[in-house]
Each structure stands twice: as structure tokens, then as C-alpha cells.
Amino acid sequence: MRLKSDIFVSSLLRRVFALGGYAAVLRKGAQEAGAIFIRQRSRLGLETLYAPAPQNFFEEEANPGRKFEMRLQNTDAERVDSALSSEIRFDPDCWIVEIELDDCDGLFEIVANDADPRR
Secondary structure, three states: OOOOHHHHHHHHHHHHHHOOOEEEEEEOOOOOOOOEEEEEEOOOOOEEEEEEOOHHHHOOOOOOOOEEEEEEEEEOHHHHHHHHHHHHHHOOOOEEEEEEOOOOOOOOEEEOOOOOOOO
């Protein structure tokens, strides 16, 4: 069973703060199963956008958890804003979490999606 979205987000915020970073919920979505998008800002002013991984990464797993794919990497804020606007139009119940931390290793599971042309 997967954690509810609100519990996952709350845990993510606490872990970011524990690492000395900053985190905020920019948009609250559905508490039970809203899609979660993570916007990571670096000190250099560049941003990375993580989105829910496609369902094919969850096949035949006993504990699916939450997995993310890197949708945009080291890009400007306008490009991330545009991508998030499209996601909100598609799914108005989504969550958007912003983190300011240079390294997010271990905070959430990132799957490789090398075939994604949007990067």
C-alpha cells in the first residue's frame, strides 16, 4: 500500500528541513492520491522538475511506493513554470512541492527514463 499524498509530502518537507534545506508546498492536491511534482531549486538559480514515474515502473512489485522521473534538469524557472501549468490543466488535484537543496539523493526514489525526449 502506498502512502497518502499528504503524508508523503509532510515527510518530504521534514527530511529537507533536517538536511538544512528549505521546502514549501506551492499547491495542495488531493490528500489521498494526488500526483506529486517536486521542483528543486539550486543555489545557481537553475531548477530541476521531478514528476511521478510512469506506471510501467511499478509492475509486479509488492511495495510500489512513490517513484519519480526527472522531467526537466538544470533549466530556467520559466520552463518549469510552463511544464507545471500544463500539468495543472491536465490534473488540477496535483501537488507541487518546492525544495531548495543542492542534493536530493535519498529523499525520494528516482527512476531512469533515458528515452524521455523532454529533457
